[in-house]
Amino acid sequence: MAKIDQINSNFKGKDILSLDQFDNKSLQTLFSEASKMASLAKSASLPDTLKGTLTTLLFYEPSSRTFGSFSAAIKRLGGQTIDIQNPSQTSSVAKGESLSDTVKVFENYSDTLIIRHPEVGSAVKSAAAASIPVINAGDGAGEHPTQALLDLFTIHQRFGSLNNLTILIAGDIKNGRTVHSLLRGLILFDNVTVYLLSPESLKLSRVELEDLTKRGSKLIEITSEQEIPKDANVWYWTRVQKERFEDVSEYEKVKHSFVVTKKFLGTYGNDNLIIMHPLPRVGEIAEEVDSDHRAVYLTDEMRNGMYIRMALMSLVLGRV
Numbered sequence: 001m002a003k004i005d006q007i008n009s010n011f012k013g014k015d016i017l018s019l020d021q022f023d024n025k026s027l028q029t030l031f032s033e034a035s036k037m038a039s040l041a042k043s044a045s046l047p048d049t050l051k052g053t054l055t056t057l058l059f060y061e062p063s064s065r066t067f068g069s070f071s072a073a074i075k076r077l078g079g080q081t082i083d084i085q086n087p088s089q090t091s092s093v094a095k096g097e098s099l100s101d102t103v104k105v106f107e108n109y110s111d112t113l114i115i116r117h118p119e120v121g122s123a124v125k126s127a128a129a130a131s132i133p134v135i136n137a138g139d140g141a142g143e144h145p146t147q148a149l150l151d152l153f154t155i156h157q158r159f160g161s162l163n164n165l166t167i168l169i170a171g172d173i174k175n176g177r178t179v180h181s182l183l184r185g186l187i188l189f190d191n192v193t194v195y196l197l198s199p200e201s202l203k204l205s206r207v208e209l210e211d212l213t214k215r216g217s218k219l220i221e222i223t224s225e226q227e228i229p230k231d232a233n234v235w236y237w238t239r240v241q242k243e244r245f246e247d248v249s250e251y252e253k254v255k256h257s258f259v260v261t262k263k264f265l266g267t268y269g270n271d272n273l274i275i276m277h278p279l280p281r282v283g284e285i286a287e288e289v290d291s292d293h294r295a296v297y298l299t300d301e302m303r304n305g306m307y308i309r310m311a312l313m314s315l316v317l318g319r320v
């Protein structure tokens with residue numbers, strides 16, 4: 001197994017596999033770089049920091065946002081990508097090639113490798129096989145660190161800090177990898193209370209709940225909208241992860257347990273919260289909410305994804 005290095009504010013050459021690699025200071029380093037990228041992008045003066053670098057995007061699971069966001073981030077800084085989507089059907093993987101062989105091949109061509117794969121632990125496995133930095137773009141129901149980094153950046157940008165916040169996370173807490181990474185990031189801040197709203201069957205695994213609680217998370221599990229705290233700063237909604245269900249009828253039963261509509265927001269929300277979602281949404285936030293001043297999922301959150309990935313790639317490739 002690969003060693004999972006702590007970042008300790010030095011990203012150069014490191015794998016990015018889990019939010020557990022980060023401390024508060026490393027997040028601040030990344031956020032300050034991402035803020036620079038945001039202002040350079042606004043003044044149309046982005047540098048070609050990644051010129052001469054080549055990144056392999058190896059995506060075994062469907063993706064448009066994360067794939068597009070990494071690709072845009074790299075190309076806007078002058079870097080290039082080798083794009084492999086769905087290799088299970090389109091490449092030697094279809095002939096039975098192992099994940100580590102595929103990784104070993106592409107490290108000969110590129111400076112970093114970004115991987116999305118349906119198996120928990122696949123990114124760690126890839127990092128063990130590779131001698132170039134590997135970035136986890138989602139390993140099954142495991143983690144999705146870059147999504148959590150952009151989510152934390154979005155919350156930080158809006159509230160000026162990640163301390164003293166009340167966060168509501170709703171939907172598929174059990175299978176949602178963005179949630180698993182976000183919870184690991186929120187541990188790093190003071191006085192953060194997290195409410196986890198889900199149907200019984202989609203609660204966080206007991207092992208993970210215990211682990212995060214031991215490490216200092218204040219997690220409150222709720223199963224009804226009536227229990228949503230009135231003073232929440234963030235509503236983080238998620239999709240029920242259909243692809244993780246063995247029985248589709250079980251998915252059908254829970255898929256729309258909690259749907260944000262204007263009415264729902266009026267009843268359980270407050271005027272100062274922000275509404276986030278990693279996307280794609282499949283009905284758990286009604287389109288009528290998109291124009292609400294609190295909705296950031298199609299705007300700030302998405303743009304920040306590109307800025308955070310620009311910052312991360314520059315730091316990992318030692319171009320800062």
Ligand code: NCD
Pocket residue numbers: 065066138144147177178238239241278279280
């Ligand atoms: C998420 C993912 O793939 O985990 N999407 C994303 O990367 N933006 C969330 C999801 O698919 O529900």
